[in-house]
Amino acid sequence: MHDSSRQPELALLAAAAADYADAAELARRLGLPLLATGVEPAECDAAAALLIVEGPARRLQLTGRGAPGPVRVDFGSAGMRHRRHSGARELLSKAVGHGKKTVLRVLDATAGLGTDAFVLADLGCEVALCEREPVIVELLRSGLAVAAGSGDPWLTAVVQRMRLFPGDAREMGQTLIPDVDTIYLDPMFPARRKSAAVKKEMALFQTLLERSIDPADADALLLWALQQGTPRVVVKRPAKAASLAGREPSHCIRGKSVRYDVYVNRKLESVCLAK
Ligand SMILES: C[S@@+](CC[C@H](N)C(=O)[O-])C[C@H]1O[C@@H](n2cnc3c(N)ncnc32)[C@H](O)[C@@H]1O
Known part of the structure; x- marks a missing residue:
C-alpha cells in the first residue's frame, strides 16, 4: 500500500541499452535508483513511477497493472x-x-x-x-x-x-x-x-x-x-x-x-x- 508519509518512490529506466549511459547520468543527478534495462513498467514493484529515458525524450510512467499511459511533454502533439x-x-x-x-x-x-x-x-x-x-x-x-x-x-x-x-x-x-x-x-x-x-x-x-x-x-x-x-x-x-x-x-x-x-x-x- 502507498504510504503517503514517505517520499514517493521513483526510479530511472533506460528504454534501450543505448540509453543506459544517459539514464545513469540522470539517476546520479537526481539521486534516484536506476533499474536494469528491460524492466516492464506494468510488472515493476520497485518504484511507484519510472522516469524513462529514450534518446532525448523523457516520459514518466506509473507502474503496475492498469496504470495510465505515460506522461510526457510533447509540444508538437x-x-x-x-x-x-x-x-x-x-x-x-x-x-x-x-x-x-x-x-x-x-x-x-x-x-x-x-x-x-x-x-x-x-x-x-x-x-x-x-x-x-x-x-x-x-x-x-x-x-x-x-x-x-x-x-x-x-x-x-x-x-x-x-x-x-x-x-x-x-x-x-x-x-x-x-x-x-x-x-x-x-x-x-x-x-x-x-x-x-x-x-x-x-x-x-x-x-x-x-x-x-x-x-x-x-x-x-x-x-x-x-x-x-x-x-x-x-x-x-x-x-x-x-x-x-x-x-x-x-x-x-x-x-x-x-x-x-x-x-x-x-x-x-x-x-x-x-x-
Ligand atoms: C497544476 S501544475 C501546472 C500546470 C501547468 N499550468 C501546465 O499547463 O502544464 C502545478 C505545477 O506547479 C509546480 N509548483 C507549485 N508551486 C511552485 C513554486 N512555488 N515554484 C515552482 N513550481 C511550483 C508544481 O510542482 C507543479 O508541477
Whole structure:
C-alpha cells in the first residue's frame, strides 16, 4: 500500500541499452535508483513511477497493472496544435493581458508540464517557466529540447520564446521579476477534472507532488506574487472554487470549467517598452 508519509518512490529506466549511459547520468543527478534495462513498467514493484529515458525524450510512467499511459511533454502533439484554435487560448490570452504590450513577458511560476506556457509563447509572449519538482523539470527540459530539434519552423520559433528556470519561483523570482509584466499561477487543482488526459496527469501529480496539493502552499504563492509589484498577477482556478488566500481579484475571466482571477496592480500600457 502507498504510504503517503514517505517520499514517493521513483526510479530511472533506460528504454534501450543505448540509453543506459544517459539514464545513469540522470539517476546520479537526481539521486534516484536506476533499474536494469528491460524492466516492464506494468510488472515493476520497485518504484511507484519510472522516469524513462529514450534518446532525448523523457516520459514518466506509473507502474503496475492498469496504470495510465505515460506522461510526457510533447509540444508538437496533435493536442497542442489543437489548442491553437481553442476558446481556452482566448481566455488565457485575455487574462494575462496579451496585446496590451508589444511583447508581453510572463513568469509562469507553476510551469508543470508547460502546456499553458507553450500557449502563451505561441501567442508571442516571452515566457520564463519556473518548476520546482526536479522530475517535472526533466520532462520539460526534454520537451523543449525535442521541440527545438524538431526541424518544424513553427515549433522551434515558439520554444525559442520559452526559458526554463528550475527551482522554486519564490527564489528564482528575485532575478526575473524586474522584467516581468504578468505572473501566472496555476497551482494544483484540488477538484477532479474529467478528461482522460487530465485524469492521467492528475494520477501522476497526486503520486509525485504531494506538497503542491496543500491549499496553503497555493495561498502562500499568491501572496508572494502580489508582493512583487508586477503589473498583473493571474491565477487559474476551477470555475467554482474560492479565490486563493481569500483575496478578491480585480476581475475574472470565466470559462466553462476554468476561471482566471486577474489581480491588476497597474496598467500594462504604462510599462516602459524600451528594454
Ligand atoms: C497544476 S501544475 C501546472 C500546470 C501547468 N499550468 C501546465 O499547463 O502544464 C502545478 C505545477 O506547479 C509546480 N509548483 C507549485 N508551486 C511552485 C513554486 N512555488 N515554484 C515552482 N513550481 C511550483 C508544481 O510542482 C507543479 O508541477
